Amino acid sequence: MANAPPSTLLDEALDGKGAAVFSTSPAAGGRMILVEDCVETSGAFVVHHLLKRCLSPHSSDVVVFLSFANPFSHYDRILRKMGCNLSVQRDNKRLMFLDMLMLERLGRDRGKTSEDVFIALFGEIQKAVELSLSHAGRQHITVIIDDVSLMEVDANGSSNLVLDFLHYCSSLTAQFQGCSLITLNHDDVYSNEDRPGLLLKLEYLADVVIKVEPFSTGLATDVHGQLTVSNKGIHDGSGKSRNKVHNFHFRIKDSSVEYFYPGSKT
Amino acid sequence: MAEWICRTLRDGGLEGEHAPALTINDTISCPLGSFVFDHILSQLSSFIFCQKSQSNGIVLVALSRSPLYYEQLLKSKGFDVVTSSTWFKILDCCTDPLGWRSKLVDSGSIRNLSSGSSLTVNICKNVKNLDELFSSIIELGKELSGDGKGRFTVAIDSVSSLLRHTSVSSVAALLSNLRSHDIVSSLFWLLHLDMHETRATAALEYMSSMKATIEPIIQSVDGPRGNSENLSLMEQNLRRGKFCVRVKRRNGRVRMMFEELSVEKSGIKFTPLSSEDEMTAQSLVPKVQFNLQLSEKERNDRAKVVLPFEHQGNGKTIQIYDGRKSLNDDKAEPQHTSVPKVDSNRGEIIYFRDSDDEMPDSDEDPDDDLDI
Structure with missing residues (x-):
């Protein structure tokens, strides 16, 4: 592991060509990335990819992982296969894992309202962000939320509360240059008529939208789906990666994911 | 603005x-x-x-x-x-x-x-x-x-x-x-x-x-x-x-x-x-096999075509071929075109009034014979 891991198409789409290491480039901070998936193709692998990237040994980034979907052991197993040990990272204080599946978390068992729970949750995140950015110079911190629709379930179906919470989280990215926010959401659990609010609002909020969709012409053995990365972030730096839309296919393998342009694979 | x-x-x-x-x-x-x-x-x-x-x-x-x-x-x-x-x-x-x-x-x-x-x-x-x-x-x-x-x-x-x-x-x-x-x-x-x-x-x-x-x-x-x-x-x-x-x-x-x-x-x-x-x-927008649009040349050609209106409004007396004139008229050239011949790059539609039984501008009710 002497060299930085090879940059994939996904990394390039996120950072622009040439910027292989997302986490250490200063312009990359302060962004919000929204991953949208659907029932046919899960976007979990994108979250794993981004998590691994943030925890890569070449950076000193810190991750706050808010899990509404799976327990720690789930991510630990997957990331271990990808060559990243989450338990070690957690002991190193580089990963702060908030398992929201546990009932007693934030005093939910003591009959607190969901708003109080979310306020307390935000407090924990802000504390972690303040702490990590205060002592080690120019470090980055990434807040990952998996996933928004289950968070809505946790909020007793109040999408407004979820949006308030996400607004506060994204205000952290505005306040602290080194703070990024990554959220996963499901595209197809909202009906268009009654309220496109949550999904649309998230898209307005996000600087980068990664859409994970099944292959447009149906199932295939060697292509598992396609990614569309719309990058509307404004970067003051090179300006390379602004206002770009990338589209490529992916194939999920046992321990990694292969990304390639349509038609470039034989 | x-x-x-x-x-x-x-x-x-x-x-x-x-x-x-x-x-x-x-x-x-x-x-x-x-x-x-x-x-x-x-x-x-x-x-x-x-x-x-x-x-x-x-x-x-x-x-x-x-x-x-x-x-x-x-x-x-x-x-x-x-x-x-x-x-x-x-x-x-x-x-x-x-x-x-x-x-x-x-x-x-x-x-x-x-x-x-x-x-x-x-x-x-x-x-x-x-x-x-x-x-x-x-x-x-x-x-x-x-x-x-x-x-x-x-x-x-x-x-x-x-x-x-x-x-x-x-x-x-x-x-x-x-x-x-x-x-x-x-x-x-x-x-x-x-x-x-x-x-x-x-x-x-x-x-x-x-x-x-x-x-x-x-x-x-x-x-x-x-x-x-x-x-x-x-x-x-x-x-x-x-x-x-x-x-x-x-x-x-x-x-x-x-x-x-x-x-x-x-x-x-x-x-x-x-x-x-x-x-x-x-x-x-339209990506079909049919040609839905005209090229510049086609558009110009279309503009040149004189439509077969009987009144072209070019000052000449209106002559209408009603299908019988050629029998009565001894003139060699029957006036069956509504427009005089023009230079060849103009489009032209030749129109024959093909029926004998309807007079032009007839006041007669065409449905007269119907028994309603």
Whole structure:
């Protein structure tokens, strides 16, 4: 592991060509990335990819992982296969894992309202962000939320509360240059008529939208789906990666994911 | 035209009239509204800075983007942030819109509450209370105007966030109170069209004298994503858009204007809408095997064809072949064409009236023989 891991198409789409290491480039901070998936193709692998990237040994980034979907052991197993040990990272204080599946978390068992729970949750995140950015110079911190629709379930179906919470989280990215926010959401659990609010609002909020969709012409053995990365972030730096839309296919393998342009694979 | 909007906002309203108000609309397919908002904000800032404007300052209600962002914006436009407090004030509804942070600070779990900006910022901790919001805006404005006589401009970014927290009627009340207030010179706000019901957008449109909508130049056809054409369309829409302005005059006259806007590294640029784009739009949309369009030559040829009207209006006596003349007439050339021969590059349709039994312009009822 002497060299930085090879940059994939996904990394390039996120950072622009040439910027292989997302986490250490200063312009990359302060962004919000929204991953949208659907029932046919899960976007979990994108979250794993981004998590691994943030925890890569070449950076000193810190991750706050808010899990509404799976327990720690789930991510630990997957990331271990990808060559990243989450338990070690957690002991190193580089990963702060908030398992929201546990009932007693934030005093939910003591009959607190969901708003109080979310306020307390935000407090924990802000504390972690303040702490990590205060002592080690120019470090980055990434807040990952998996996933928004289950968070809505946790909020007793109040999408407004979820949006308030996400607004506060994204205000952290505005306040602290080194703070990024990554959220996963499901595209197809909202009906268009009654309220496109949550999904649309998230898209307005996000600087980068990664859409994970099944292959447009149906199932295939060697292509598992396609990614569309719309990058509307404004970067003051090179300006390379602004206002770009990338589209490529992916194939999920046992321990990694292969990304390639349509038609470039034989 | 964007300049025209800025000038109108700069000149403000007459005594005893509502202040001019601008709604900036966009949708997620072409989300460039915030760029237009920034453009107008910086244009007005420079007018105010040079004291060319009716208003003495700007009160910015920041709901969706942080004061830090606007500080960067002002810096990039070359304004001195430190001295800006005499003409630029921010009411920060972004950092702590619901008072969560101050609750956490009170309970001791987090430390600071500052937005990290060096601009003059007042924090609003409850955006649900619009009465309070209104009085804080007016208060900030009075601070700007000094003697309490000068007027100021209000900018709201964005009304969509306000509408999420409160009802349409209370937002409408806030805006109309601002518009009719004596010391408000002009106001403008951003609204994401697709996030609201039509009644909400219509209600806000009634309250604005100008509406600027940003639309995709080329409407995308519904198709599978990943289609390379759609992809380039998506990318185009992140950079360029059609800027449609609808202006309502006092007397009710409505004017529509169109321009093209493009976002570039240096900022936003407005250009007259080029017909080239419409041409590409035409050539992009129908992708069928049939030839639905005419080439330039075909179009010219079609224009030359003389249609077989019996009255061509070229001054000649009208001669109509009714199918019998040739028998009676000994003239060698039967007059069976409605148009005399012309040069060969003109199209011509030769038309024979083929029936004997109907006289031209007959007064007879053709259905006479029917027994109804």
